[in-house]
Amino acid sequence: MNFIIENWYLILLALVSGGMLLAPVLMGGGAGGLTAANAVQLINREKAVVIDVCAPEEYAAGHVGGAKNVPLAQLEERLPSVVKNKAVPLVMVCARGVRAQRAVAVAKKLGYDNAQALSGGLAAWREANLPVEKG
Template identity: 65%
Template sequence: MDFVIDNWSLVLLALVSGSLLLWPALRGGAGIGGLSAAAAVQRINREKAVLIDVCEASEYAAEHAAGARSIPLGELEAKLPGAVKNKATPLVMVCASGMRARRAVAIARKLGFEQAEILTGGMKSWREANLPIERAKTEPAKPARG
């Protein structure tokens, strides 16, 4: 007990650093790894990972990462096995903020896709990394006839 009293600052430092190490697990990230936008691009280029956008179809149509396949979260369990045949294929799940993608990773892993990971920060991090984005094409307004 004398050690703890004499070295209270070291004990406090150990408690704080341990808490910081456990923080991701306490936030609900236990077991689901996350990739930065740069790491996701490397995984796509080097390991032929498939980028899966789990946003709703309207969100996907408005804006999505270039090359991403659209499988809305509600349809993922039914459509993922048909869209990606090889369960050893690395998957990168993306949505607007990362919350739906986190659930998508859990579903994909349940289906046997052990290399499913989340794009940390979602489309926001993709945009901030200045990576290519595809947007819905809007046709120019036609002049009124009259």
């Protein structure tokens, strides 16, 4: 108990820094991703391929039109067979954007340098009133 009283400022600093690290995750996927509008431009202008990294059940409940479902756990094995051209831009999508950020790291490790995550995920896509397919 004495340690806590004497070092309250260290504990406060740890809590504040932890909160700052969690803020991007709680706000929908963090920085560095594409907005829904930018994703649409990338899809239309540069023929980007949309990869949905959700589980098959989530994908069936709703996904970006034309998206290919490759669950995050299978991404490293299946992505090279789904998208053979590594120069094609990839838009990674999940429900909120967190898994999509991890998928970008996996894709870049595999040599897909034009991979980007949809910031905010499918929720941001729906919020922008963009079409969602089911099934």
